Structure formats: structure tokens, C-alpha cells
Amino acid sequence: MVYSVKTFNNINQIGLKELGNKFQIDGDKADNPDAYIIRSQNLHDVDFPSNLKAIARAGAGTNNIPIDQATEAGIVVFNTPGANANAVKEAVLASILMSARDYIGANAWVNTLTGDDVPKQVEAGKKQFAGTEVSKKTLGVIGLGAIGGRIANYAQRLGMEVYGYDPYVSIDTAWNISHHVKRVDDLKVIFENCDYITIHVPLTDQTRHTFDSAAFAQMKKDTVIINFARGELVDNAALFDAIEAGVVKRYFTDFGTEELLNKDKITVFPHVGGSTEEAELNCAIMAGKEIRQFMETGEITNSVNFPNVHQALTAPYRITLINKNVPNIVAKISTAVSDLGINIDNIINRSKGDFAYTLLDLDESDKDKIDQLVTNFENSDNIVRVRLITK
Known part of the structure; x- marks a missing residue:
């Protein structure tokens, strides 16, 4: 699977190599990318495309990003703390x-x-x-x-x-x-x-x-x-x-x-405190690593709107869920899995404010069952975004 990344501003090209060969860098031309990597671009007046799953800010401040709007759309926003420190x-x-x-x-x-x-x-x-x-x-x-x-x-x-x-x-x-x-x-x-x-x-x-x-x-x-x-x-x-x-x-x-x-x-000064060759490279490298990790494994590091979540992927399938932080949501997720006769290999759920993030690893070989589970989750109340990742 190849992921599409839309970049805004001048992102260091050496840093973008951290994305690897599973990512297509489309500059600012991609209409419906999987991820944005930005610097100072103001996104407050931008309509997020339906496929957008992640935004990485190559810098620490995120005031140029409508965080609440992104969260409600199930978009994980990253920054790069310390890269330009x-x-x-x-x-x-x-x-x-x-x-x-x-x-x-x-x-x-x-x-x-x-x-x-x-x-x-x-x-x-x-x-x-x-x-x-x-x-x-x-x-x-x-x-x-x-x-x-x-x-x-x-x-x-x-x-x-x-x-x-x-x-x-x-x-x-x-x-x-x-x-x-x-x-x-x-x-x-x-x-x-x-x-x-x-x-x-x-x-x-x-x-x-x-x-x-x-x-x-x-x-x-x-x-x-x-x-x-x-x-x-x-x-x-x-x-x-x-x-x-x-x-x-x-x-x-x-x-x-x-x-x-x-x-x-x-x-x-004209906002040049973090504008050195070294800092811009460090920020681009960190942003690239964050996007790659999230898209390939579902793990989250340095998000400003969702908790850090790490879990080794050992099962054939992983489903990631962005859900509203409501009572009994984990029990409902587990019930949905068991109703299809699927075994949970591992599950982790972390909340931040009104939303939570779940990594659900499944020990199942029947792809039809997995697809049905994804559909069920997509049609569930309180679940904002569903992704399927294969090992």
C-alpha cells in the first residue's frame, strides 16, 4: 500500500526521506491525501479532505491548526517537540x-x-x-x-x-x-x-x-x-x-x-528563532518518522490531540479506532469482536479529553470476518474513524 502525503511550505527533502518507499510525496497538489506535513501554513480556513488521517507540524507550535476540528474528524495532529529547541x-x-x-x-x-x-x-x-x-x-x-x-x-x-x-x-x-x-x-x-x-x-x-x-x-x-x-x-x-x-x-x-x-x-525578528538549517532538518525528520509510524503501525508519538499509544504488532490484523470517550466503549468493542468469533490478540485503549484511541490486534485468518468487523465499526455510534492495518 502506498500512502499519499501533501506537503505545505518548504519541507526539507532529506527529512522527507524518512517516510520510506511506501509514501508518495505530492507536494501541495494532492487532493485527498492520507497525511499533511506542514510548517507555518494556516489551516484554519482549509476544508479537510475525507481521506486525511494525520497532520504533522514540523515545529512545536500548532496554533495554525484547528485542533478541535481535526479531532472531531478523527485526524491525529503531531508536532515535533525539541527538534528546533x-x-x-x-x-x-x-x-x-x-x-x-x-x-x-x-x-x-x-x-x-x-x-x-x-x-x-x-x-x-x-x-x-x-x-x-x-x-x-x-x-x-x-x-x-x-x-x-x-x-x-x-x-x-x-x-x-x-x-x-x-x-x-x-x-x-x-x-x-x-x-x-x-x-x-x-x-x-x-x-x-x-x-x-x-x-x-x-x-x-x-x-x-x-x-x-x-x-x-x-x-x-x-x-x-x-x-x-x-x-x-x-x-x-x-x-x-x-x-x-x-x-x-x-x-x-x-x-x-x-x-x-x-x-x-x-x-x-521575523519569526526566525527556529529557522536554522539544522532545526529545519530535525523537524522534517521527526515529522516524517511520526507519519510513517502512524500510517504503517497505527502507533502514536508526539500527538497534541490524542494520547501516545505504542503496542508491538504481532497479529495478522490490526484495527485502529478513534472513538468518543464514553462509558463501556471498550466493552462494546470487545463484544463486537466476539460476536464474529474473532480472537483478540491484544488491545490497548487510551483517552485524552473527549476522545480515545484504540489499537485492536486480532488473531484471525478469515479476511471476510475482518472486513465485516470493520464495516460494523464504521456503522457504530461513538466511533469516528476506523483503519485496518495488516502485518
Whole structure:
């Protein structure tokens, strides 16, 4: 069986080789593909084709994908957490250094000089760009995931005192964070104590405008805010007031809007934090592996709308089910199998929110029985999508 994959944006071709020879890459021309692989393409106004089973976002953020709509259609959405973490880490560290020394302003100023005495003008005017060192300064990291954890570790190696806030940090991530990073359970501690604050959390109703007027009111003078996560995490109106009041010394962001451009003390980059050759390759490789694993085995890794599910395929047939998370659904699935005299070799069911995912491995040689079971599932209430995978 050959699977069709439609790609949006410029997906690294070396990374797409991870799909293997069972996949046909149709660029952006496929009308009814099995899977999408995208980067920044906005899918909110796109009608999903009936055959679409998976979307892989070659990056961490998925705000460009209508997650609820995809879930209700039985489409598994993947992202690639950590694939561009090193690139974003370096961009944030560079922003810290640039804000401490105002390299951007210094470069702009020196390029205005003219005449044979430029060296003298440089010596006379350079004091305005003396800046400070980052060693011994405090950095607050909000969100200690793949990106935030790396930033915390490397900033500590630069001699900074680092505070970290993340009530949801995973055990695996926590093990990789230096014991020198001071974990706090209240954002107020970071707002009140840090010279630099960088944020690395997804945009949700709870995190929107993390930096609002109340947050800025708790900060000390000349705080530097760095935002390479999502623009909406900062209330721009409150930010402008904080800059005017001298609370915010500099604001660095990777998310440009018209109201942020050409503003004193605001530096805007064109969403390039994760745009390195290495990161784009890593993201494409991870996205390709996720799609290949899901299409060939039904297993799920790094989905944002369905749970991770892994189970070795040893039976002749595997049926995957995306079903509504309702009482007795597993019992009903098992009954449907037994009614046809089919033996269950293995079954695993994992839920996430209002939906669940089931891998059903069947020890049966009669293909007609398997086909009938698939039909029965397709006609069942509370089952959204059915797939049949053969060993």
C-alpha cells in the first residue's frame, strides 16, 4: 500500500526521506491525501479532505491548526517537540547578550559616521553603548520544556542566577535541568526578582497575556522581556505602558505585528528563532518518522490531540479506532469482536479529553470476518474513524 502525503511550505527533502518507499510525496497538489506535513501554513480556513488521517507540524507550535476540528474528524495532529529547541535556545541567548550591550543600536550608530576621523568619533561616542555583563544577573525562565530547560542550563553556565517556573514540567525534562536552577511555584517570584525574563509556554486561554499590567506592576525597573514563544503571551498595550514607565528596558520578540514595529526599545525578528538549517532538518525528520509510524503501525508519538499509544504488532490484523470517550466503549468493542468469533490478540485503549484511541490486534485468518468487523465499526455510534492495518 502506498500512502499519499501533501506537503505545505518548504519541507526539507532529506527529512522527507524518512517516510520510506511506501509514501508518495505530492507536494501541495494532492487532493485527498492520507497525511499533511506542514510548517507555518494556516489551516484554519482549509476544508479537510475525507481521506486525511494525520497532520504533522514540523515545529512545536500548532496554533495554525484547528485542533478541535481535526479531532472531531478523527485526524491525529503531531508536532515535533525539541527538534528546533537548540536553535531557539541560541536565539534567546543571543537576545540576552544583545540587550545587555545594545549591539544593534551600536551598529546602527557607527554606520551613520562619516569622514576621515571616524576612529576618533568612535572613541568619543562609544560610551553610550557600554552596557552591562550578564554574569551575576538574574534570569527567569517561564516554561521548562525542551527549549526553556536548555536556556536555563546554558544561562547558568554564563554565570547567571536562574529561576525556573513550570508547574507541568515532565519528569524526564526535570532530570535534565541543572540543580543550580532555582525552581519556583509562583510567577510573582520571577516578576519581582529577575533582570531578564524569557517565556516558553504554549498559547492557551490560561497563558494568554501572561505579561499584562498586573505582571509588569510586580517587576523592577529595567527588566528585559524576551518572547520567542507566541506574540499573544504579551499584552502589547500594557507593554507600551511598562516601557514608558521604565519598568521594561527592552522587549525582544520573534512575532511581529504592525503596532510593534519601529518602536524604541522593541526589537522584532521575523519569526526566525527556529529557522536554522539544522532545526529545519530535525523537524522534517521527526515529522516524517511520526507519519510513517502512524500510517504503517497505527502507533502514536508526539500527538497534541490524542494520547501516545505504542503496542508491538504481532497479529495478522490490526484495527485502529478513534472513538468518543464514553462509558463501556471498550466493552462494546470487545463484544463486537466476539460476536464474529474473532480472537483478540491484544488491545490497548487510551483517552485524552473527549476522545480515545484504540489499537485492536486480532488473531484471525478469515479476511471476510475482518472486513465485516470493520464495516460494523464504521456503522457504530461513538466511533469516528476506523483503519485496518495488516502485518
